Amino acid sequence: EIVLTQSPGTLSLSPGERATLSCRASQSVSSFYVAWYQQRLGQAPRLLIYGASSRATGIPDRFSGSGSGTDFTLTISRLEPEDFAVYFCQHYTRSPPTYTFGQGAKLEIK
Amino acid sequence: EVQLVESGGAVVQPGGSLRLSCAASGFTFDGYTMHWVRQAPGKGPEWVSLITWDGGSTSYAVSVKGRFTISRDNSKNSLYLQMNALTTGDTAMYYCARPVAGMNPHFEYWGQGTLVTVSS
Numbered sequence: 001e002i003v004l005t006q007s008p009g010t011l012s013l014s015p016g017e018r019a020t021l022s023c024r025a026s027q028s029v030s031s032f033y034v035a036w037y038q039q040r041l042g043q044a045p046r047l048l049i050y051g052a053s054s055r056a057t058g059i060p061d062r063f064s065g066s067g068s069g070t071d072f073t074l075t076i077s078r079l080e081p082e083d084f085a086v087y088f089c090q091h092y093t094r095s096p097p098t099y100t101f102g103q104g105a106k107l108e109i110k
Numbered sequence: 111e112v113q114l115v116e117s118g119g120a121v122v123q124p125g126g127s128l129r130l131s132c133a134a135s136g137f138t139f140d141g142y143t144m145h146w147v148r149q150a151p152g153k154g155p156e157w158v159s160l161i162t163w164d165g166g167s168t169s170y171a172v173s174v175k176g177r178f179t180i181s182r183d184n185s186k187n188s189l190y191l192q193m194n195a196l197t198t199g200d201t202a203m204y205y206c207a208r209p210v211a212g213m214n215p216h217f218e219y220w221g222q223g224t225l226v227t228v229s230s
Contacts, residue, residue, distance in 0.1 A: 050210055050214050051214060090155075092215045097169045099145075100157075101155050
């Protein structure tokens with residue numbers, strides 16, 4: 001079973017700053033099956049990045065994803081007030097179908 | 111516009127049953143595998159179950175296998191989750207979700223969720 005560990009647990013930054021969130025898999029995984037979600041308070045998760053680096057429909061280009069093997073990164077180039085939320089990474093395993101989420105990382109206003 | 115609207119959440123006693131529904135619109139429902147994903151209070155999301163476009167194949171998380179049954183009615187653009195033998199560990203917001211178009215398995219569209227509380 002693949003375990004995803006996100007770091008840091010909480011990141012305190014100011015609007016306009018750059019945010020870097022990490023997701024480490026317990027074993028090497030295919031980057032095609034790595035995604036990132038944003039969840040604002042009281043809302044459903046929102047897909048930001050899939051295939052490790054492809055932005056989902058309507059996602060601003062300040063969001064970018066990268067990584068391979070066991071280490072994946074979500075970068076927000078210049079934080080907007082609406083970006084302060086919780087972020088989850090996720091991995092899919094094909095057989096049997098298994099969708100694993102990280103524990104989440106909170107991005108809070110400093 | 112893609113819309114997913116869940117319903118059926120309630121407060122139920124341990125050992126009880128509940129049936130959740132998800133009404134889909136704005137896309138070709140029978141063209142997609144559909145999923146249920148849940149999120150316990152203060153926790154990350156947990157995938158629950160999937161059903162292929164024609165209902166021919168289903169899959170479940172270990173935590174719900176044998177207790178939950180996913181189904182769909184393509185004529186009604188609806189997805190269902192029958193939950194039996196509920197425990198306090200099943201308390202969560204339940205979302206239906208549709209994946210990205212094409213072969214990518216990640217969840218692009220989510221409903222607003224329906225809350226299931228298992229408590230005596």
